[in-house]
Amino acid sequence: MPDNRLTQTEASLNPAVTQMVNIKIDGIELQVPKGENIIESAKRAGVDIPYFCYHPRLSKGDAANCRMCLVDVFAPRRAPDGTVSLAKMPKPQASCTLPADEGMVIVTDSEAVVRDRKGVLEFLLINHPLDCPICDRGGECPLQNNAIFYGAATSRYTEEKRHFPKAYPLAENVVFDRERCIHCARCTRFTEDISGDAQLGFLKRGADMEVGTFEHTAYKSKFSGNVIELCPVGALLSRSYRFKARPWDLHSQRSVCSKCSNGCNIKIDYRLDSLQRINGRINEAVNEEWTCDKGKFGHSYVSSEARLKTPMLKADGEWKAIDWTEALQILVGKLRDADGSVAGIGGQRCTNEDNFAFQKLFRGVLKSNDIDSRVEGYLGSVNKPLYERFGYHAMGNAIAELEDMKTIFVLGSQLVDEQPIIYLRVRKAYRFKGATVINAVSSVPEDSPKVGDFAQLELVYKPGTEAALLKGILSVLSAEKLASVNGSAKGYTLEKAVEETGVSAEAIQQAARLMATGKLAIIAGREIANHTNHLEVVQAIGDLAEATGNAQNINLPGEDVNSQGAADMGVLPDFAPGYAPIENPGKNTAQILQAAADGNLKVLWVAGAKLLEKFANRELAQAAFASDTFVVVNELTMTETAQTADLVLPAASFAEKDGTFTNCERRVQRIYKAFDISLEIKPDWLIFSEIAARLGGTPYFSARDILRDISAQVPAYEGITPKSLGDEGVRWEYPAK
Amino acid sequence: MAIRNLLFEHREIAGIEEMDVYEKLGGYEGLRRAVTLERQAVIDEIKTSGLRGRGGAGFPTWIKWNGIPKNTDKPHYLICNADEGETGTYKDRELMLKLPHLLVEGMVIAGYACLGTAGYIYIRGEYVEPAWQIRKAIDQAYKKGYLGKNILGIEGFNYDLYVHMGAGSYECGEESALMSSLMGERGNPRLKAPHAPLPVHEGVWKSPTLVNNVETYCAATWILKNGGAEYAKLGTERSKGTKIISVSGHIAKPANYEVEMGTPLLELLKAGGVTGGKLKAVIPGGSSVPIMIADKLDKINLDYESCAASGTMLGSGGFMVFNDTTDIVLLMKRTSEFYMHESCGKCTPCREGTRWLFKILDRITSGGGREGDIELLLDICSQIDGRSYCGLGDAAAWPIVGAIKAFREEFEYWIEHKCSPIGDHAVPPTPVVVNPLLTLTPA
Ligand SMILES: Cc1cc2nc3c(=O)[nH]c(=O)nc-3n(C[C@H](O)[C@H](O)[C@H](O)COP(=O)(O)O)c2cc1C
Ligand code: SF4
Ligand code: SF4
Ligand code: SF4
Numbered sequence A: 001m002p003d004n005r006l007t008q009t010e011a012s013l014n015p016a017v018t019q020m021v022n023i024k025i026d027g028i029e030l031q032v033p034k035g036e037n038i039i040e041s042a043k044r045a046g047v048d049i050p051y052f053c054y055h056p057r058l059s060k061g062d063a064a065n066c067r068m069c070l071v072d073v074f075a076p077r078r079a080p081d082g083t084v085s086l087a088k089m090p091k092p093q094a095s096c097t098l099p100a101d102e103g104m105v106i107v108t109d110s111e112a113v114v115r116d117r118k119g120v121l122e123f124l125l126i127n128h129p130l131d132c133p134i135c136d137r138g139g140e141c142p143l144q145n146n147a148i149f150y151g152a153a154t155s156r157y158t159e160e161k162r163h164f165p166k167a168y169p170l171a172e173n174v175v176f177d178r179e180r181c182i183h184c185a186r187c188t189r190f191t192e193d194i195s196g197d198a199q200l201g202f203l204k205r206g207a208d209m210e211v212g213t214f215e216h217t218a219y220k221s222k223f224s225g226n227v228i229e230l231c232p233v234g235a236l237l238s239r240s241y242r243f244k245a246r247p248w249d250l251h252s253q254r255s256v257c258s259k260c261s262n263g264c265n266i267k268i269d270y271r272l273d274s275l276q277r278i279n280g281r282i283n284e285a286v287n288e289e290w291t292c293d294k295g296k297f298g299h300s301y302v303s304s305e306a307r308l309k310t311p312m313l314k315a316d317g318e319w320k321a322i323d324w325t326e327a328l329q330i331l332v333g334k335l336r337d338a339d340g341s342v343a344g345i346g347g348q349r350c351t352n353e354d355n356f357a358f359q360k361l362f363r364g365v366l367k368s369n370d371i372d373s374r375v376e377g378y379l380g381s382v383n384k385p386l387y388e389r390f391g392y393h394a395m396g397n398a399i400a401e402l403e404d405m406k407t408i409f410v411l412g413s414q415l416v417d418e419q420p421i422i423y424l425r426v427r428k429a430y431r432f433k434g435a436t437v438i439n440a441v442s443s444v445p446e447d448s449p450k451v452g453d454f455a456q457l458e459l460v461y462k463p464g465t466e467a468a469l470l471k472g473i474l475s476v477l478s479a480e481k482l483a484s485v486n487g488s489a490k491g492y493t494l495e496k497a498v499e500e501t502g503v504s505a506e507a508i509q510q511a512a513r514l515m516a517t518g519k520l521a522i523i524a525g526r527e528i529a530n531h532t533n534h535l536e537v538v539q540a541i542g543d544l545a546e547a548t549g550n551a552q553n554i555n556l557p558g559e560d561v562n563s564q565g566a567a568d569m570g571v572l573p574d575f576a577p578g579y580a581p582i583e584n585p586g587k588n589t590a591q592i593l594q595a596a597a598d599g600n601l602k603v604l605w606v607a608g609a610k611l612l613e614k615f616a617n618r619e620l621a622q623a624a625f626a627s628d629t630f631v632v633v634n635e636l637t638m639t640e641t642a643q644t645a646d647l648v649l650p651a652a653s654f655a656e657k658d659g660t661f662t663n664c665e666r667r668v669q670r671i672y673k674a675f676d677i678s679l680e681i682k683p684d685w686l687i688f689s690e691i692a693a694r695l696g697g698t699p700y701f702s703a704r705d706i707l708r709d710i711s712a713q714v715p716a717y718e719g720i721t722p723k724s725l726g727d728e729g730v731r732w733e734y735p736a737k
Numbered sequence B: 001m002a003i004r005n006l007l008f009e010h011r012e013i014a015g016i017e018e019m020d021v022y023e024k025l026g027g028y029e030g031l032r033r034a035v036t037l038e039r040q041a042v043i044d045e046i047k048t049s050g051l052r053g054r055g056g057a058g059f060p061t062w063i064k065w066n067g068i069p070k071n072t073d074k075p076h077y078l079i080c081n082a083d084e085g086e087t088g089t090y091k092d093r094e095l096m097l098k099l100p101h102l103l104v105e106g107m108v109i110a111g112y113a114c115l116g117t118a119g120y121i122y123i124r125g126e127y128v129e130p131a132w133q134i135r136k137a138i139d140q141a142y143k144k145g146y147l148g149k150n151i152l153g154i155e156g157f158n159y160d161l162y163v164h165m166g167a168g169s170y171e172c173g174e175e176s177a178l179m180s181s182l183m184g185e186r187g188n189p190r191l192k193a194p195h196a197p198l199p200v201h202e203g204v205w206k207s208p209t210l211v212n213n214v215e216t217y218c219a220a221t222w223i224l225k226n227g228g229a230e231y232a233k234l235g236t237e238r239s240k241g242t243k244i245i246s247v248s249g250h251i252a253k254p255a256n257y258e259v260e261m262g263t264p265l266l267e268l269l270k271a272g273g274v275t276g277g278k279l280k281a282v283i284p285g286g287s288s289v290p291i292m293i294a295d296k297l298d299k300i301n302l303d304y305e306s307c308a309a310s311g312t313m314l315g316s317g318g319f320m321v322f323n324d325t326t327d328i329v330l331l332m333k334r335t336s337e338f339y340m341h342e343s344c345g346k347c348t349p350c351r352e353g354t355r356w357l358f359k360i361l362d363r364i365t366s367g368g369g370r371e372g373d374i375e376l377l378l379d380i381c382s383q384i385d386g387r388s389y390c391g392l393g394d395a396a397a398w399p400i401v402g403a404i405k406a407f408r409e410e411f412e413y414w415i416e417h418k419c420s421p422i423g424d425h426a427v428p429p430t431p432v433v434v435n436p437l438l439t440l441t442p443a
């Protein structure tokens, strides 16, 4: 394990051991795994031990500092004559770091322990501002809660308190109230253990100690929002939520983040019809409990003023608000007149239900197979790159499986931006499970965190030379007899790879050697998805995976919240739902846009796809929109793409509808409607359904109806019901080959 | 008078800090003898000597040495704790300044016995001159083949020695904080057994690590040269050999005195000679240990058990003498200021408690004392003692508890009269000497 970490604090979580030991907590006898922190064992026994600094996902190294969890401990002691007796340890022990051992007896309710807790709380409060009435944390504050249950009613402190100016601007989204900090080191440990940038640390010492960045620079992270939730007091505060609400005035709805394909489980906290904040929700399989800053702070659009609240029609170059009756009439007319010359693009940001209704409208009612959800570079058959060879489409591994890898190879990806939660798993695999990480990119950003910060090896190649790099690695594997290599690397040499990629021979050799040592996962990113020779690169990735015996560990995750689900639902020109091949395939995204640009398309329906913003070939998209094709767009706000349309329909955001998303690892997860912004806003599926009804199709009346059809028609979704998804979602599997 | 100069035997010899003089007087014979023995025999020699750690806690040295695993692939590190931050203690300074080879030799012996890969001497940042001497001695030892590859021609006995300067933190003398600091981290203490493996198993860089005080290593040199049994002839049953006591305060001859363990405390006082008034109190082991009132001193001998039995500790041997011009409350205010300033801030009781203690003592000595303050001080101390993460918290609480126990009426006086019971509490007169270390010798 490389030691290029910024600091060396102990990386240790509760160990995964099978040996059980017998202990006793407050008279309750129980068996627990040897070495488990006593505070966890106490949970099993139903005994409450108050704590502040302890956190099961943070390492023990800097823990045990708050001293809130002290307990009395009696440990068995063996006398020289072999007799074993219990001896009380002279000092109370921090149960958050004390490993359970055979015969230990723990007492949490002695007079001494009660007094110790009072003492710690008294100390914590002597310098605390106690401005609970105006503190965001008030009402959900561990310090308040522990003070109520374990503290004394009064304080004996009459000296001057420690004072600092409020709202120190720590980060773009986080302000810091230093007076409220109780120095628990959760935030500092987070940056070292979890996000990996180690930006927060303690400055000064003693009672002057404060949290900060080492040179008082801004805390620039992509995960800064997590420290707000980790902080056991109201010291770290969300800039956007500060002073917005009292926690007890908020309603909370379970949801899934809409910002990327990782599918973090979140809570939408809202008042009336307005979103106040996003907090993480635990899903061990996906985000554990974290969110990234995009997810935590990027949902302000939901309740923003910019939301479209009525359909908008462009007439003579001017936007005009119209009502739904008129909008539907116009659209139905256009679709009828088009007589099959209609196409649809989009769906990656819509739910499975939206997508299913979308393709059903096109295939069943409009009689067109010209639909595609994809906006990335490669638009050929989705079966070609991986499925035909390995039996799966995007991710071979579940996110959590990455923890079990010996080596992780990240290729062509700014992983932390593209797949933040996968990034955190990779970091966890490195930090806590001893995985070796290799990063290959064409450019290295300055900002931390990033995979390169902790990768054992970083290969920086000339843009576009991924295939050469991979073949170079394969040729080393072959030359050094580390693996038997077939396929693309035949006849390829290391020298050639060095020349093409600009990566040194030693680095390629080292990479090859590291990859040949055991379980290897390959994660390929945006550079591969948009590669002009996508198939060639994926072919080489496949060869590498196969040569090292890791054919099931290739991962090409999509990027949008429902990239996976849209494909599953058959929003593809050549596959019906469940990847059922279609006899006469339609046009893909590029071909549709080309047809529009050439004047060969009557109606183009864009469902939440940011074509102008995202599509690789922007000129083509512009030409398509400038043509005579009637463009209708479902959108939340007037995006650049919406601006160029003829008709814009106000669509519901993820906070305003029920449904399911399928994340990049194929986990189907449920979202719940939290509130309505306006009754004039409709979920996409309802818009498609209303059009379908007017054109003679059968309408849907709820997302649940659609899900019922999905589980009946898509084999992989068989048996999926809102109930079966539970809190963790269900990851669908390919049938065994 | 039981002054017994073992380590200090050659302290007054001119040029003893140089290799040639040191060798002429028997230097490196301890090492030469050690390498003729099995490694375990060296450890047994230490065991026979009964040597206990001189850094303060008095932990049997051989147990640590013996605890270093004998069959790991990991490097083994040896650390010399030369941070000497304990108030009133300056013995390591003189040892390093005048007898640097004694330490270097001791660390090579330990390196031999414990399969050391490298040794680090962590020297308090202010000790610039002692560090010079140590560096010079290390250079000389390399030239002579006492350090480096195949030491003394023994195949595979490779051992390097480095000096690392501290950055001005008392806490970095605490061994786990020292290890953090040595690794380039913030000087915070680390988890200890049973919460984490012992340093002898996983210390710095997760490798077996031995930490001993300067005086401990120096004593090991003497023991290997003269035999553990010889060392064990001195001292009491459970405190063997000698201890260097740094005497300071209202004393005519402040200096380091090497005394046989078990020497009556009053004998040392006689040698030093109390000045400027009647003897009032003594802190025998550095500012962290409880203060002892003058009329109880006749029962105390300078050894671990006797001090403990009297409710104080031998500690690091920072022996501070106070005459009757001393205001104990002011002394405690200054002491608590020290601990407040040195608290690393990691744990709640020490971080918050030490400042609170100081603030109360500061208020009392500014005429703002209130009824109940004494109980409050005691309560706060009891909330720190044993509850803090490391020993510094305890060390901050003990002296105040000790002072209130011994001199409660002085605290009460301050609270009631808003002024000192001593009248004009003059600053203790400083003896007029240029460099006490170089000019004063024990009587
Ligand atoms: C707050 C604190 C400060 C300490 N400072 C020193 C010091 O300056 N020098 C030292 O040798 N030991 C110091 N110690 C003791 C060390 O932690 C450790 O016990 C010692 O280095 C072990 O060496 P020994 O066994 O040779 O005594 C300190 C302990 C504490 C709790
Ligand atoms: S952090 Fe907690 S205790 Fe402190 S002011 Fe806020 S609500 Fe009150
Ligand atoms: S800011 Fe919050 S999380 Fe960070 S140390 Fe202070 S109390 Fe703990
Ligand atoms: S007792 Fe706590 S705050 Fe004080 S020095 Fe030790 S760890 Fe730091």
Ligand code: FES
Binding pocket: A050, A051, A052, A053, A054, A063, A064, A065, A066, A067, A068, A069, A070, A094, A095, A096, A097
């Ligand atoms: S929770 Fe155990 S010391 Fe903080």
